[in-house]
Amino acid sequence: MKTPEDILKEMARIETMERGTLCKMRAGPYFNHQTWRNGRNQVRYVPTPQLPALRQAIAGYRRFLSLAELYADLIIERSRATRQVPHPAKN
Secondary structure, X not given: OOOHHHHHHHHHOOOOOOOXXXXXXXXXXXXXXXXXXXXXXXXXXXXXXXXXXXXXXXXXXXXXXXXXXXXXXXXXXHHHHHHOOOOOOOO
């Protein structure tokens, strides 16, 4: 099982991140890169040669988010364990 420290090290090894999703455009060799920022959907067009790097960056961001959730779960578990106080037995 991973420790919180292991998770932080793995998060630090993620070198590229990008929010959003990719959608193929109907015409041409372009893709849409869509992100939600400041309450709005932002779209930019991405040429085909840039796709592999962008896909890797999007995967890096998603991995980061899943690791952050796992880290939070472990810290919450640890916090709850330190707060556990045995109840006095009722006689």
